[in-house]
Amino acid sequence: MAAGRLPPGALTLRQFLRRQQVLQLYRKILRAIREVPAEQDRRYLKDWAREEFKRNKDATEEDAIRMMITQGNMQLQELQRTLRLAKS
Structure with a gap:
């Protein structure tokens, strides 16, 4: 293998870190649910989250992935805010 080349299927450091960020978001969403x-409602939200992440699992465009992470974080914050209001 030539220097500087990754084996097929290997992730770059940036891709690895982005993947970790996505998995962390997924776990946070499931915890909130x-x-x-x-x-x-729990079952519906869990199925929704699973389908959203599955539908976008093959995304490779960096800007699109960043945008989806931002949207996911906003949806997580909204869910957390709603849960706090429901408890008060």
């Missing part, structure tokens, strides 16, 4: 009181 666990706090939803109604079982049916």
Whole structure:
């Protein structure tokens, strides 16, 4: 293998870090969903999150991935805000 070349399927450092960021967001969303009181709502939100992440798993465009992470974080914050309001 030539110097500076990655083996097929290997991630660059940037891709690896971005992947970790996406997985961390996914775990945070699932943790927040666990706090939803109604079982049916929890199941719906969990299925929704799983489908959204699955649908976008093959995305490679850096700007698009960054935008999706930003949108995911905003949706997570909205869910957390809603849960806080429901508890108060």
